[in-house]
Amino acid sequence: MAGVVLETLSNRKLLILSVSLVLILAVFFLIGGLVAPAPNSVIPSTTVKCVDADNIWQKGEMKPFLPRGKGKCDSIDHFSDPRVAREGIDANEIVFSQWMPLPKDGKQLDMSRWFQNMVSVIELDLTYNSQNKYPEDRDAHMVLETRVFYRNKEDDVKDWKLLAASTEHRTLQCSIENDNRQDGKRYQCDLLPFFELGTVFYDFYLINIRLPIDKRTDINIIGQLDDLAVVVIFQNGGFTKVWFSIKTVLFPAVVAVLLWFWQRVLTEGRATNLTERTLFSLGIILSIMNCPIEWLTLVVSMPFMTLLNDIRDGAFYAMLFSFWLIFVGEHMMDQVERNQLKAYWKQLTVVILASAACFIFDMCERGVQLTNPFFSIWSSEVGAIAALGFIIVAGISACLYFVFLCYLVFRVFRNISSKRTSLMQMSSVRRKYYSGLIYRFKFLMLVTLLCAALTVISFIIGQVSEGQWKWGDEDLSLEYTSAFLTGTYGMWNVYVISLLCLYAPSHKKYAADTVDETDTNSREEEVQLTQMASESSNIASFISKQAAD
Amino acid sequence: MKQSRWICLVFGLTVFYISLLSVDAVRWMALAQMSSLAHISDEENCDKLDGLVKRQRRLCRRNVELMDSVRVGALMAIEECQAQFQKRRWNCSTENNKKLFGNVILKQGTREAAFVHSISAAGVAHAVTRACSSGQLTKCGCDRTVRGRSQEGFEWSGCSDNIAYGNAFSQVFVDARESGKKKRLKPRSIMNRHNNAAGRRAIRDNMRLDCKCHGVSGSCELRTCWRAIPIFSDVGAILKEKFDGATEVKHVPSRHELVPLNSQFKPHTDQDLVYMEASPDFCEADRKTGSLGTHGRLCNKNSKAIDGCDLMCCGRGFVTRQVKVVERCKCKFHWCCSVRCKTCERIVDEHRCL
Numbered sequence: 001m002a003g004v005v006l007e008t009l010s011n012r013k014l015l016i017l018s019v020s021l022v023l024i025l026a027v028f029f030l031i032g033g034l035v036a037p038a039p040n041s042v043i044p045s046t047t048v049k050c051v052d053a054d055n056i057w058q059k060g061e062m063k064p065f066l067p068r069g070k071g072k073c074d075s076i077d078h079f080s081d082p083r084v085a086r087e088g089i090d091a092n093e094i095v096f097s098q099w100m101p102l103p104k105d106g107k108q109l110d111m112s113r114w115f116q117n118m119v120s121v122i123e124l125d126l127t128y129n130s131q132n133k134y135p136e137d138r139d140a141h142m143v144l145e146t147r148v149f150y151r152n153k154e155d156d157v158k159d160w161k162l163l164a165a166s167t168e169h170r171t172l173q174c175s176i177e178n179d180n181r182q183d184g185k186r187y188q189c190d191l192l193p194f195f196e197l198g199t200v201f202y203d204f205y206l207i208n209i210r211l212p213i214d215k216r217t218d219i220n221i222i223g224q225l226d227d228l229a230v231v232v233i234f235q236n237g238g239f240t241k242v243w244f245s246i247k248t249v250l251f252p253a254v255v256a257v258l259l260w261f262w263q264r265v266l267t268e269g270r271a272t273n274l275t276e277r278t279l280f281s282l283g284i285i286l287s288i289m290n291c292p293i294e295w296l297t298l299v300v301s302m303p304f305m306t307l308l309n310d311i312r313d314g315a316f317y318a319m320l321f322s323f324w325l326i327f328v329g330e331h332m333m334d335q336v337e338r339n340q341l342k343a344y345w346k347q348l349t350v351v352i353l354a355s356a357a358c359f360i361f362d363m364c365e366r367g368v369q370l371t372n373p374f375f376s377i378w379s380s381e382v383g384a385i386a387a388l389g390f391i392i393v394a395g396i397s398a399c400l401y402f403v404f405l406c407y408l409v410f411r412v413f414r415n416i417s418s419k420r421t422s423l424m425q426m427s428s429v430r431r432k433y434y435s436g437l438i439y440r441f442k443f444l445m446l447v448t449l450l451c452a453a454l455t456v457i458s459f460i461i462g463q464v465s466e467g468q469w470k471w472g473d474e475d476l477s478l479e480y481t482s483a484f485l486t487g488t489y490g491m492w493n494v495y496v497i498s499l500l501c502l503y504a505p506s507h508k509k510y511a512a513d514t515v516d517e518t519d520t521n522s523r524e525e526e527v528q529l530t531q532m533a534s535e536s537s538n539i540a541s542f543i544s545k546q547a548a549d
Numbered sequence: 550m551k552q553s554r555w556i557c558l559v560f561g562l563t564v565f566y567i568s569l570l571s572v573d574a575v576r577w578m579a580l581a582q583m584s585s586l587a588h589i590s591d592e593e594n595c596d597k598l599d600g601l602v603k604r605q606r607r608l609c610r611r612n613v614e615l616m617d618s619v620r621v622g623a624l625m626a627i628e629e630c631q632a633q634f635q636k637r638r639w640n641c642s643t644e645n646n647k648k649l650f651g652n653v654i655l656k657q658g659t660r661e662a663a664f665v666h667s668i669s670a671a672g673v674a675h676a677v678t679r680a681c682s683s684g685q686l687t688k689c690g691c692d693r694t695v696r697g698r699s700q701e702g703f704e705w706s707g708c709s710d711n712i713a714y715g716n717a718f719s720q721v722f723v724d725a726r727e728s729g730k731k732k733r734l735k736p737r738s739i740m741n742r743h744n745n746a747a748g749r750r751a752i753r754d755n756m757r758l759d760c761k762c763h764g765v766s767g768s769c770e771l772r773t774c775w776r777a778i779p780i781f782s783d784v785g786a787i788l789k790e791k792f793d794g795a796t797e798v799k800h801v802p803s804r805h806e807l808v809p810l811n812s813q814f815k816p817h818t819d820q821d822l823v824y825m826e827a828s829p830d831f832c833e834a835d836r837k838t839g840s841l842g843t844h845g846r847l848c849n850k851n852s853k854a855i856d857g858c859d860l861m862c863c864g865r866g867f868v869t870r871q872v873k874v875v876e877r878c879k880c881k882f883h884w885c886c887s888v889r890c891k892t893c894e895r896i897v898d899e900h901r902c903l
Contacts, residue, residue: 040763041707042775046683068684079885091883102684104691104708112704119763123777132882184632186780191761213883225884229682233761233773238705463772481771 006443006502007436017501021494028246028490029458033483036242043232044123047096047209050075051089057145057210058092064149064160065097065208069108071158073097079226091220096209096228108204110153113298114237115200117306120207122194125227126174126187134187134223140172143219145210146374148195150202160206164195166374172222187223191231195373196366198303200234239482244292246486250493251290258283261500268505274339278326279503285319286496288312307366311359318355320492321401322348324448328408331441333415333434347404354397361390412441440503451495458484575669576600577726580616581623604725614686615718618676622719626672629785630665636856638831638843638863641665657838658740658825664792666741667748667822670723671784674749678715678778689714710776712756716749736800736825739807743823750820751787755779788822795822832863846902862902872899 009017050065050073057063065073073095076083083089101109111118122144126134134140145167149160174189207230211220261283265276289312297305325347329338341348361377364387368375377383416438423431462484579600595601595609595616609616630641639661681689691708702708723745727738756776764770796817798807807823809816817823829835834842848858848867858867874897877890 037706039771040773042710042773043708044682044710044775044777046679048683048685084886089886091885094885099684101703101708102682102689103687104689104703106687107700108687109700109703109708114704119761121761123759125780129882131877131880132888184782186783191759196763211884220884222884224882229777231759231761231775233763233775234707236706241705459770463769485771 003432003436003506004440004503005506006440008506009502017498021498025487025491025494028494029483029487031242031246031490032486033478033480036479036482036486037236037238038479039235039239039482039485040233041236043101043234045098045100045102045230045232047098047207047228047230048073048075049077049079050095050097050208052093052095052210053087053089055093057095062147062162062165064147064206065095066160066206067097067099068103069099069157091211091213094210096207096211096230098207098230100205100207100230100232110203111200111205111234112237113199113201114240115234116240116294116297117235118195118197118200118205119233120194120196121231121233122192122209123229123231124172124174124189124192124222124225125229126189126222127224127226128176128181128183128185128187129224130181130183132224134174134176135221136175140174140222141219142170142172142192142222143212144168144170144192144374145212146195147208148373149206149208151204151206153203163202163205164373166372168374168376168379170376170379174222193376193378194230196306196369197373198306198366198370199297199301201297201301205232240294242482242486244294246489247290247292247294250490251287251292254283254287254290254493254497257497257500258287261504264504273330274341275327275330275503276505278323279499282319282323282496283500285316286493289316290493303370307362307370310362310366314355314358314362316492318351321351324405325351325401325408327444328405328412328441331412331437332408333412333419333437347401347408350397350401350404354394354401357390357394357397361387361394364390409445416441443502444499447495447498451491454491455488458487575665575726577602577605577619577723578623578627578669580620581627602726604728605722608722608725612688612718614688615677615680618680618686619673619722621680622672622674622676623669624672625676625781626665626668629672629781630668632782633785633789636849636854638846638855638861639828639840640846642841658737659828660792660795660822660824661828663740663744663795663822663824664788666744667751667788667791668785669748670719670745671748671752671788672781673723674712674715674719674752675778675781675784676715677718678711678752681711681714682778712753712776712778716753719749720745734805736807739800739805740798740823740825743807743819747791747820747822748784748788751784751791752779754820755783755787791820791822795824797827798823798825800825830863843902848900848902850898850900858900858902865903867900867902870899870901871896 006014048067050067052058052065053074067073067075075097076089101111103109128134147165148163150163151157151160170192172189172192174187176185176187180186209228209230211225211228213220258280262280265272265280294305296302322344326341326344329344329347332338338344364383365375365377368377377387419434419438423434426434458480462481465480577600580598592610592613595606595613598606598609598616601609627641627643631643634641641661677686677689680686689711691702724742727733727742727745732738757779758774759777760772760774762769762772764772796814797810798817799810800806801808807817807825829838829840831840832843834840834844843861843863844865846861848861849856850858850867850869853859855861874895876893876895877888878893880888880890882888
């Protein structure tokens with residue numbers, strides 16, 4: 001087996017390369033932290049209580065109820081309004097309505113296609129009423145009749161079109177502390193998932209919700225409701241722009257390096273080995289993930305984009321995990337001929353199982369949301385169990401994977417220590433071969449661990465900074481969450497690019513008299529090795545024999 | 550007990566009482582006594598409104614759509630004040646309709662004045678914030694965090710939450726009373742401004758943080774948090790705590806600031822309430838202090854606390870009467886609106902101070 005670029009590279013070149021990669025990495029983090037805004041924005045809003053006195057909704061007519069502007073619905077400010085008692089307004093006649101986005105600075109804002117996706121949740125303001133308590137002994141079963149309409153700026157003000165309509169079941173969970181059990185205090189309620197849209201293609205969205213009651217059933221018996229808030233979360237346009245730019249730059253870069261790598265492999269004129277093939281596949285999957293087809297969402301409505309992105313991300317991580325497995329296996333140095341996927345079927349099954357579980361779960365949630373944006377797998381009992389099952393399967397598989405991987409790494413290190421002791425007795429070609437393997441392996445281990453650590457650290461910083469609220473905007477603040485997202489994305493790209501560069505077959509062939517800096521390194525190492533060898537050669541030879549067996 | 554409602558009914562349309570002499574800091578709260586049917590919708594109405602200073606009238610003309618929220622805020626503040634002080638000798642009564650809370654608030658810098666100021670500022674901030682988030686007001690701004698004009702800024706990084714706007718408006722409107730050139734440096738103005746700010750802080754610092762995970766497959770890889778405004782009765786409870794622990798301060802003319810009267814006490818923070826004069830005991834009616842006295846007040850026979858008959862009646866004793874209470878009972882409720890109840894009657898003992 002020929003050497004790779006990494007081994008033949010001089011220390012100086014390697015240093016320059018590493019420094020420049022680290023710089024590129026820093027740029028990715030800084031772009032996220034300084035240029036991009038926070039990845040997501042929130043519009044929390046209290047809905048307007050429209051009165052459907054003619055029971056239009058119950059008759060099945062798809063009429064939009066507008067909270068403001070021309071054609072505003074007949075509304076009440078609060079349920080204690082004397083009008084409610086006077087006109088005998090019934091819970092069935094109330095339609096909660098909100099028009100997104102809200103007006104600001106005297107203008108009606110509009111949604112932008114740059115927002116990419118929109119998630120919405122419902123917050124209920126339940127007030128403690130000693131005569132009308134929330135049923136704490138059981139989970140409250142809610143039924144929501146929901147409709148979402150859309151309209152574009154240039155459309156006629158009354159030309160709202162139906163985007164989705166559904167009758168959804170949700171389970172509400174609320175609690176109240178014992179000292180707060182007095183009239184007027186508020187329950188602590190969990191947020192209810194409402195809808196998820198994979199695209200924000202239109203300018204305005206109109207949300208209508210009705211909470212029907214029926215004397216014969218126990219639906220919507222939730223105590224006293226004061227307000228219903230709809231919270232809309234969407235990706236910031238600024239973040240999308242930065243994200244698209246990163247993808248657009250990275251895509252051709254990775255493709256170019258990938259082509260160079262494969263051309264290098266082919267010019268070797270021998271059969272490709274498994275490590276090379278795996279690395280190539282990793283590059284292909286990364287390119288698929290990088291491919292900036294998101295630009296199309298600005299022109300065409302592509303609600304499946306979120307799902308597609310999930311799949312692309314998932315495929316990349318599955319491939320990365322498989323690559324580590326195969327790479328470690330191929331550096332086992334135990335004279336077992338692997339070089340074929342078959343040899344790894346056990347470990348790869350675990351990866352495939354984990355990603356399949358995630359895939360099925362995602363298809364069940366986001367796949368179904370393509371047809372019904374209000375769908376949530378967690379809202380039905382069977383669905384929740386199934387979803388939990390998939391997550392548990394994925395979790396167990398991931399754990400098994402890491403156990404496998406750690407075990408393999410442990411074995412490699414054991415073999416390395418045994419090989420080191422016997423290196424001196426080997427012929428110079430064999431020695432070069434083994435020290436090359438060891439060097440390659442250790443380098444990858446180091447870089448991988450660094451990347452993984454950086455991912456975890458930036459993830460934690462991002463999560464913590466999201467939980468704490470920054471007040472005031474005078475000081476220059478870093479957007480940690482954005483930095484985490486762009487940083488890790490850039491990092492794994494840089495990681496794959498550097499692997500493709502450094503683990504490509506080298507043109508330089510081993511020659512006994514080549515003197516370069518790596519050689520002096522290995523000589524230093526040899527001195528250390530000889531010192532060690534005298535002490536532990538007996539044990540080492542025993543281990544290497546065992547390993548050979 | 551909601552006296553303000555009762556006042557609304559009785560005085561409904563006769564509240565346009567213009568007091569030329571007593572210009573006190575919370576006179577604008579007279580807005581609370583307007584009938585809720587008479588929405589403030591026209592700029593010309595601003596000049597007719599009772600209790601506003603020139604600066605507030607100007608603000609009113611420029612932000613007419615916000616005035617209804619100011620009214621709601623004032624009403625909320627009064628109701629919450631009465632709820633918090635229901636069981637105390639001073640019960641935040643607004644029976645002295647012309648002067649709202651009487652002389653306590655008018656002239657003297659007592660603890661009670663501190664509380665009324667803080668809760669009024671909080672009330673306006675709360676009501677404006679809520680109105681902004683329902684989309685009923687068009688003027689609410691995305692604040693300074695946004696780059697560029699509203700639409701571009703919104704597209705780039707969304708809109709900040711509405712509390713920033715609510716607080717800013719409350720500061721401009723409520724503090725307008727204290728911000729004249731000469732008035733700024735008066736001890737009482739400094740105190741009022743401090744307590745107003747403390748009221749707004751009580752909302753700002755107690756925002757509820759809600760988060761939603763929406764990463765790959767709904768995982769917490771991506772988590773977005775937002776702040777929800779606390780319920781006003783919680784704000785009232787927090788300010789009541791601040792009232793109990795308020796700091797007595799004196800004015801330092803050279804630096805135009807307030808320092809604790811007792812130099813050994815810890816200096817007050819931005820969240821604390823401050824006062825400059827000790828409160829009267831509120832036992833007897835006193836025109837000078839604005840105390841209404843506790844004659845005829847309900848008290849609790851079995852309590853040793855301030856709502857107990859001993860303390861409430863200032864040792865004058867009480868009378869007990871049996872009264873018939875008509876209540877709604879065995880009601881059938883839904884989450885809103887139609888309630889079908891039976892009426893039940895109950896005989897209870899009622900104790901009133903002599």
